[in-house]
Amino acid sequence: MDIRLLHPSETPPYELLLLADPSRRIIDEYLERGECFLAEENSMIIGVYVLLPTRPETIELVNIAVVETYQGKGFGKKMIFHAIEQARSKAYKTIEVGTGNSSLPQLALYQKCGFRMTGVDSGFFIRHYEEEIWENGIQCRDMVRLEMDLS
Numbered sequence: 001m002d003i004r005l006l007h008p009s010e011t012p013p014y015e016l017l018l019l020a021d022p023s024r025r026i027i028d029e030y031l032e033r034g035e036c037f038l039a040e041e042n043s044m045i046i047g048v049y050v051l052l053p054t055r056p057e058t059i060e061l062v063n064i065a066v067v068e069t070y071q072g073k074g075f076g077k078k079m080i081f082h083a084i085e086q087a088r089s090k091a092y093k094t095i096e097v098g099t100g101n102s103s104l105p106q107l108a109l110y111q112k113c114g115f116r117m118t119g120v121d122s123g124f125f126i127r128h129y130e131e132e133i134w135e136n137g138i139q140c141r142d143m144v145r146l147e148m149d150l151s
């Protein structure tokens with residue numbers, strides 16, 4: 001798998017980005033403010049993630065997604081480690097990620113990659129999304145915040 005930056009003339013892979021976030025408006029905001037990386041396997045785009053500077057010395061991993069037929073094969077983990085290395089090489093001190101209270105595999109994955117839970121943004125998905133989100137039989141209401149110290 002190769003990972004590269006999205007070229008400014010390329011159309012972002014919205015279908016893939018929408019797997020991670022159902023809001024096109026929020027995706028466009030992230031693309032505007034962040035850097036979008038594409039993961040390719042045999043010249044086919046199989047993954048995407050965006051790195052978004054948030055506060056001084058802090059960057060957030062947002063919108064990570066792997067094409068459904070390629071999920072569960074270790075590509076997501078490789079992309080997360082790539083994002084961590086990108087953040088480190090740009091001298092950020094902290095990398096953050098947020099996910100839903102109902103996103104159980106994602107909560108497992110981020111912790112397996114070394115992220116630690118730091119807080120809960122209670123009601124985040126109720127405030128920012130018009131449609132209800134349900135996963136694993138749980139309504140997605142709160143955003144669990146995780147971070148990793150890079151210093």
Ligand code: COA
Pocket residue numbers: 019020021063064065066067070071072073074075076077078098099100103104105106108109112
């Ligand atoms: N309990 C424990 N571990 C779990 C788990 C669970 N319920 N569900 C998944 N995992 C683990 C797997 O065992 C694996 O870890 P391992 O390598 O130690 O075995 C890891 O999580 C999955 O790794 P990987 O195969 O690299 O993930 P992936 O390529 O499927 O990518 C996503 C992960 C989340 C990017 C991908 O599933 C996806 O695109 N989902 C839809 C979009 C999305 O939800 N994005 C995140 C928004 S916060």
